[in-house]
Amino acid sequence: MNWQDFLNQQAASQSLSPEETKALLTALPKENEAINQQEIANKLNFSIANVKAYFKEIYKNFEPVCPELQNTSSRGKLEKLRNYLTQKYYGISKTEPSIPPEFQSLITEKIKSFCGRGFVFTAFANFINTNKKCYFTVIGDAGMGKSTIAAKYVFEHKTICYFNNLQENRNSPELFLESIRQQLINRYQLTNVDKDDLSTLLVKATEKLTTNEKLIIVVDALDEVKQEPGGENILYLPKTLPDNVYFFLTRRRYEATKERLYAEGLKTESLDLTDPKYNQENQHDIQEYIRFCLKNDPEHKAGLQTWIETKHITPDAFVNQLATKSDNNFMYLRYVLPAIAEGKYNDLNLTQLPQGLQNYYQTHWERMKMNDSSEKMKVMILFILVEIGTPISGEMLFEIVNEDECDVQNILNEWIEYLKLQTIDEDICYSIYHASFLDFLKGKREFKATRKLFTEVNQRIVDYWDRTGMIIKS
Structure with a gap:
């Protein structure tokens, strides 16, 4: 592992923002070299004030693993951090086992x-x-x-x-x-x-x-x-x-x-x-996660901040109320925060957001009109993913559903937050992202295998198997 890759890894482990990570990598181009904040500002086209603010957060985030930073003056902090990271780098490179x-x-x-x-x-x-x-x-x-x-x-x-x-x-x-x-x-x-x-x-x-x-x-x-x-x-x-x-x-x-x-x-x-005795700790960690996304998530922070401003609520109110809505569930936030940032809840206020993960799944199900008979293709696609249970290629889905490839792909794109994409033998394959959503789908009345629609879908799966000679595991 080279030095810059190592620094990237350490920045991720201490939850640095993208800007803070850039500042750290620029400040320590090599394990035996450090440059001052004015040079960092020049190289990154940042203001010196921003660089100082970034390093204040960098040192704060590294303090739990490098306590020496707490008792070091501002001028000596970067050198202390460089020493800590250098020792850790050579320790990992030479003696510590790697992750499989x-x-x-x-x-x-x-x-x-x-x-x-x-x-x-x-x-x-x-x-x-x-x-x-x-x-x-x-x-x-x-x-x-x-x-x-x-x-x-x-x-x-x-x-x-x-x-x-x-x-x-x-x-x-x-x-x-x-x-x-x-x-x-x-x-x-x-x-x-x-x-x-x-x-x-x-x-x-x-x-x-x-x-x-x-x-x-x-x-x-x-x-x-x-x-x-x-x-x-x-x-x-x-x-x-x-x-x-x-x-x-x-x-x-x-x-x-x-x-x-x-x-x-x-x-x-x-x-x-x-256990209720951990409610306070769980709530604290959930709030910290929401604050992190609000301040540091490069993909969603702007959308979240715009939503908050449009709804005329304070960041603290957003953090506290959304934490309560989450029922201490990080998966809920993984879905809801991007949905808010992307404008999918512009028609709702904070109190109208779904309560808890299962309620989120149900709310999204209804908002996508999955109970509507006109959404037959969506239900079929999800049923195939549930029934087969393992990653399957987009081409296989098109063949089984027997609908226009673009229409099927549009539905897959619409459900992208629930699907896991991976490349297998050069094909992009899809599967249900998380066991909790799979459980939700299996429990839906609309997904009962006795329905005529699903008898039809199962037959299409068998026909595909016969046609291609491929074994589909269920």
Whole structure:
């Protein structure tokens, strides 16, 4: 990783704005070089006042990871920050393990606008510091930021990790073990372990730990794991662990009978984000996220500020009321904030915005007139995405729907905020972005498989299969 890429990464991890990031990269062109603020202003065509303001925020954002900045005069802060970043850069380049390539883009995307959640990390740190080994589980509803919490922890600590994903079929015990095995081999130079189960791998890995070193493994989205019912732990996680091994897990709320995490001789701990005792912390983090988008989101901040001014409300009122509307759900904000910025709610005032994620889905469903018989094609397209469940190409959708390609593409563009786009074998493929929206669609009366429309759609899928010889997984 070169120096500028490293700086970009560090700027993202500390939630710097695009302007602040530019200022930092310009100020530190090389790990052993720094330039003054007047030169930065000249190079970027910024005013000196703006440069000073940017660096005030840069130092503030870096203070939690570089406390020396708090007790350093203004003139010495940049040098302190350069020293900190240089040490971290060479540490990462020479000794710290890297994030597995298959999860790098996911983690980068998740932490781009990360805010708060310090209470979760503090609870985990306290727990592992008082126990020799453990399972620690973060529990929460869809959209509460569980995957983002996991991504942030992995990014900061470069831990071994696995992110289950239902839509991408990356959610089986076999794939999990294969990935963890390879990460352990790479990190601890293990040999002759190709057939070892997870328990054996962990024992061999702990033999390579240095004094006071901990082996931490982050596993996200246990609720999305595909595994046959049985008495075994989910993902066949060991019932016993060697000393100094800790699992940081995330999952949705579950029935007690479906936990599938049996442990012998070690502590287990859960932090439920929906517990009322965390309401204050959740509300604080939600408000910080809204403020971040309002001030720093390069794509949406102008639209958000225009909407606020047009509605004659103050930024504080916007932050407080939208936080209440969100029901402490980050996924809600991920949808609603861009919709506000793009003018989709110009006909509503702040109090009329939907309450909570499920209500948002329902409101959007109605505003798009999905119950209208004239919207048959939209319902068909969504049903195909739900029924097939895995990414499918636009060409496949056109063929199954058997409608004009431009009309189908326009609908896909209209639903773009709910769809995940990825390139597979040079084709742009589509799938439902988030499990919570998939759950909402599956629960809609309009999506009952007994409807005549869906009998027709299923037949079209079968006909496509027969025509092309392609197997479509459902």
